[in-house]
Amino acid sequence: STAEQIDSQKKADETLAEEFIEGEEIAMESQSTIESSNYGDDFEDYEDDFEEEECEDEEVQHEREEIPAYQRAEIEAIQKAITAENEQVREKRTKSLRNTCEEELNRDFENSPTIGPVRGTFIDFGAAKQREISSNMASKQKKRSAELLRLIDLDFSVSFSMLDLPPLNEYDVYIKNFGRTNTKQAFVQCNEDNVDRDIQTDEIETVEKWTQHPGEGNLLCGGANINDALSLDSMAKSIDSRRLTNFLKSACQVISVLLEEDQADNQASQNVQSKATSLSVSDGCAQLNVNLPFLHGREVLCLHFSQVQRQTLLSVHSLPKEPGVVQLASNYMICVWNIWEPSAPQKILVCESEVQCCCFGPSNVVSVFAGTVDGSVVAWDLREHSTIHNTLQTGGQEWTLRTPTFSTDGVLTAINHSCAVKAVYPVSSVCFDNHDVGLSLLSSQKGSSGLSFQLATLDEGGLLNLWVVVELQKADLAGSLTDLGLIPGGKIKLIHSSSIEVNSFFPRNLTQLGPPRTLSIRFLPSDPNHFFIGTDAGLVSHGTRHGLQAAPRLYKSQINGARAVQVTCIDFCHFGNTLFLISIL
Numbered sequence: 001s002t003a004e005q006i007d008s009q010k011k012a013d014e015t016l017a018e019e020f021i022e023g024e025e026i027a028m029e030s031q032s033t034i035e036s037s038n039y040g041d042d043f044e045d046y047e048d049d050f051e052e053e054e055c056e057d058e059e060v061q062h063e064r065e066e067i068p069a070y071q072r073a074e075i076e077a078i079q080k081a082i083t084a085e086n087e088q089v090r091e092k093r094t095k096s097l098r099n100t101c102e103e104e105l106n107r108d109f110e111n112s113p114t115i116g117p118v119r120g121t122f123i124d125f126g127a128a129k130q131r132e133i134s135s136n137m138a139s140k141q142k143k144r145s146a147e148l149l150r151l152i153d154l155d156f157s158v159s160f161s162m163l164d165l166p167p168l169n170e171y172d173v174y175i176k177n178f179g180r181t182n183t184k185q186a187f188v189q190c191n192e193d194n195v196d197r198d199i200q201t202d203e204i205e206t207v208e209k210w211t212q213h214p215g216e217g218n219l220l221c222g223g224a225n226i227n228d229a230l231s232l233d234s235m236a237k238s239i240d241s242r243r244l245t246n247f248l249k250s251a252c253q254v255i256s257v258l259l260e261e262d263q264a265d266n267q268a269s270q271n272v273q274s275k276a277t278s279l280s281v282s283d284g285c286a287q288l289n290v291n292l293p294f295l296h297g298r299e300v301l302c303l304h305f306s307q308v309q310r311q312t313l314l315s316v317h318s319l320p321k322e323p324g325v326v327q328l329a330s331n332y333m334i335c336v337w338n339i340w341e342p343s344a345p346q347k348i349l350v351c352e353s354e355v356q357c358c359c360f361g362p363s364n365v366v367s368v369f370a371g372t373v374d375g376s377v378v379a380w381d382l383r384e385h386s387t388i389h390n391t392l393q394t395g396g397q398e399w400t401l402r403t404p405t406f407s408t409d410g411v412l413t414a415i416n417h418s419c420a421v422k423a424v425y426p427v428s429s430v431c432f433d434n435h436d437v438g439l440s441l442l443s444s445q446k447g448s449s450g451l452s453f454q455l456a457t458l459d460e461g462g463l464l465n466l467w468v469v470v471e472l473q474k475a476d477l478a479g480s481l482t483d484l485g486l487i488p489g490g491k492i493k494l495i496h497s498s499s500i501e502v503n504s505f506f507p508r509n510l511t512q513l514g515p516p517r518t519l520s521i522r523f524l525p526s527d528p529n530h531f532f533i534g535t536d537a538g539l540v541s542h543g544t545r546h547g548l549q550a551a552p553r554l555y556k557s558q559i560n561g562a563r564a565v566q567v568t569c570i571d572f573c574h575f576g577n578t579l580f581l582i583s584i585l
Contacts, residue, residue, distance in 0.1 A: 069157070069158050101126035260341045263343070264286070293394045302316045304358050306360045308360070312336065316334050317335065331351065334370065335348055348400065350401050351378060353372035355372055357371045359425060365382070366451075368380040369455060371421025377455075378406070379469070379494060380405055384405065384491075389402045405486070405491070411485060419459045423457070423520050451492065454466055474491075475489045505553060516536055519567060534568065534570050536567075537564050567584055
């Protein structure tokens with residue numbers, strides 16, 4: 001029974017194999033028939049294409065010539081992409097067919113009953129069929145590509161040079177290996193011309209010397225002998241130009257003062273009656289020369305001496321009674337004098353408004369400040385170069401007319417004075433009670449740079465303004481857009497600090513009929529926080545800058561029934577006592 005079952009199983013397997021092979025042959029024949037028909041159709045289409053191509057050969061050739069190189073490259077790329085996509089589709093189709101055949105074989109074997117191991121050789125008909133199909137398709141593709149290559153021409157007209165490296169000659173190779181970069185050998189010098197020759201003349205003694213022009217430094221010449229050079233260097237003296245300039249200025253001032261004194265002595269000896277005999281309070285006098293063309297006919301309004309250099313004087317002059325110099329007919333003038341040189345003023349300052357008061361800086365004579373009748377405060381910097389000011393030619397001499405360096409007319413009216421400024425005075429923490437009266441004009445002005453101090457201005461309405469005087473580090477010749485009161489090239493300006501209403505220091509019974517006019521001011525030398533103000537009611541008010549009450553608040557005359565007078569000036573004792581002197585009008 002077992003042998004019969006095995007025989008029946010073998011017969012069933014052979015029957016299935018024969019049926020599978022017949023099915024495969026039928027499928028292959030149908031597939032080949034379909035492909036042959038498709039292949040024939042394709043070639044029929046290609047034949048039509050070839051006929052159309054032959055008919056339109058001239059037009060295609062003309063279009064090829066018109067197609068640019070970059071468009072041809074794009075067409076080739078598109079063709080390659082199409083070919084790659086076709087290959088992928090074929091691979092997918094063959095792979096799916098192979099998987100289908102394998103699944104059917106596995107399904108048939110699984111469904112067939114297994115009785116025991118069967119001996120024999122397994123033949124993979126699906127793989128063989130697949131290889132045959134692939135080879136047929138490859139041959140068709142090859143034949144198609146061969147036919148298409150005859151119709152496609154590649155363009156090799158475009159070429160690019162990736163690297164152009166010319167060969168090096170022998171000289172460049174030598175310089176590259178042994179020379180330096182960016183250098184070329186210009187010439188070669190050897191010692192072939194150094195030939196000794198016999199001479200029959202006397203030997204001439206020579207010495208090597210050298211010189212330099214223009215000279216740099218003190219040593220301008222030298223020689224082969226080192227000792228000579230050292231001796232010349234030691235003999236050369238260093239020159240300090242700044243020190244030489246200061247010496248020449250001092251020497252010129254001394255010579256000028258001596259000439260002025262000699263001229264004054266000659267004039268005094270010629271005059272029988274000396275003017276000194278008419279003064280009971282002085283042994284002599286010196287008359288300032290105001291008979292200059294620009295000072296002719298001008299009245300002297302006020303005088304002010306410097307507290308640092310007592311021989312330096314300010315004189316304020318009014319408008320001329322008769323027009324002399326047309327250029328200065330509408331300007332008030334301030335002259336800076338040195339009483340040791342009375343023949344001519346040192347500086348000439350001009351102002352468009354009438355000057356009511358003036359003063360120097362607290363520690364030098366390089367800055368002048370003045371108050372005007374229209375309420376403005378003006379400042380002059382005497383160190384400015386004369387080229388930024390106007391000049392006047394008169395009497396064969398040139399005079400520099402200095403305009404104000406800074407004016408508070410450019411400051412907002414809210415913080416400026418609205419009436420005539422009657423007093424201007426510098427506020428300093430330095431006491432001047434120990435200053436020498438005979439301080440020399442030739443002394444070094446160490447405080448001439450870095451100015452910074454406070455300035456007090458008082459108008460007749462009782463407004464006391466405190467300003468900070470600031471010196472700029474660098475002058476701007478183009479002018480300033482923010483400091484409207486500063487002239488182009490100026491370095492000194494005023495900055496408003498604070499304001500004080502001095503009328504609040506007066507008692508109420510005094511201000512019922514109206515506050516008195518304030519005319520003068522002075523600060524206590526030992527304590528600059530305290531100030532004293534003179535009025536037109538004959539009273540002197542005492543106050544402080546910080547608003548604190550000071551005792552006594554008022555100073556008035558002890559004579560009953562005395563008429564009201566104007567306190568025009570106040571000055572403190574310079575010998576340590578807290579005494580002050582007033583002038584009344």
